[in-house]
Amino acid sequence: FFIFTSCLEFFKNVDDDSGTILLVCQAKNLVVSFQFLSQWNRHPFILGPFTQRVLLTIEEKNLPYELKLVDLANKPDWLFTINPEGKVPIVKLEDKWVADSDVITQVLEEKYPQPSLATPPEKASIGSKIFSTFIGFLKSKDTNDGTEQTLLSELTSFDSYLKDNGPFINGGTISAADLSLAPKLYHMEIALGHYKNWSVPDALAHVKTYMETIFSMDSFVNTRGLPEDVIAGWRSKVIG
Numbered sequence: 001f002f003i004f005t006s007c008l009e010f011f012k013n014v015d016d017d018s019g020t021i022l023l024v025c026q027a028k029n030l031v032v033s034f035q036f037l038s039q040w041n042r043h044p045f046i047l048g049p050f051t052q053r054v055l056l057t058i059e060e061k062n063l064p065y066e067l068k069l070v071d072l073a074n075k076p077d078w079l080f081t082i083n084p085e086g087k088v089p090i091v092k093l094e095d096k097w098v099a100d101s102d103v104i105t106q107v108l109e110e111k112y113p114q115p116s117l118a119t120p121p122e123k124a125s126i127g128s129k130i131f132s133t134f135i136g137f138l139k140s141k142d143t144n145d146g147t148e149q150t151l152l153s154e155l156t157s158f159d160s161y162l163k164d165n166g167p168f169i170n171g172g173t174i175s176a177a178d179l180s181l182a183p184k185l186y187h188m189e190i191a192l193g194h195y196k197n198w199s200v201p202d203a204l205a206h207v208k209t210y211m212e213t214i215f216s217m218d219s220f221v222n223t224r225g226l227p228e229d230v231i232a233g234w235r236s237k238v239i240g
């Protein structure tokens with residue numbers, strides 16, 4: 001019960017000043033989060049790929065942070081005050097609220113340049129069409145509408161890019177583009193595995209190794225969503 005009430009406190013009170021980075025992200029349904037707190041000692045909330053991207057950046061830069069949870073099914077007024085779009089993740093950095101994972105990760109890179117996660121601009125969009133083509137295939141009800149092929153062709157170009165330039169997007173070291181893409185690939189693997197019985201073909205060995213390498217990093221393991229939550233999170237897209 002104590003945990004339950006402290007979760008409610010999270011929802012009510014977002015503006016206490018701890019002096020560290022404050023990250024607002026999506027809470028689970030309260031009852032579920034109560035159950036999960038005992039099993040899952042770090043993150044009792046739903047981790048979308050955008051929130052995980054920000055968390056990975058914060059973890060890789062070894063920055064202290066505090067989490068605030070918000071119930072997106074029941075958005076509080078303060079959420080719209082700090083972000084009129086009503087979306088998460090949002091972070092508070094030195095008294096300023098910053099929305100959108102693209103902007104947040106860029107601001108974090110500028111304020112905390114070490115260790116550098118900067119991706120050279122010409123490489124920043126590598127793999128960026130994979131997420132939308134994954135969603136197209138996930139939502140598709142017609143097996144012959146070409147959506148699977150479109151995803152496969154994006155993954156195939158990413159595979160040949162990694163073969164020539166890998167193992168990461170910027171070569172030998174991980175950078176912001178990987179931290180953006182890997183959570184999306186994680187969602188793709190779990191959601192397509194569950195809803196379409198589909199997996200990345202073995203022939204795309206460089207993509208498979210890329211996924212295995214990043215998915216097993218400590219920062220990834222510490223910030224990833226549970227498979228059952230990833231599956232539940234995509235259900236409305238599949239049914240809708």
Ligand SMILES: N[C@@H](CCC(=O)N[C@@H](CS)C(=O)NCC(=O)O)C(=O)O
Nearest residue numbers: 048050072086087088089100101102
């Ligand atoms: N472009 C945004 C997308 C953020 C986003 O779509 N967040 C979702 C959760 S994963 C959200 O807040 N949805 C609530 C809504 O749209 O009402 C980013 O990169 O941060």
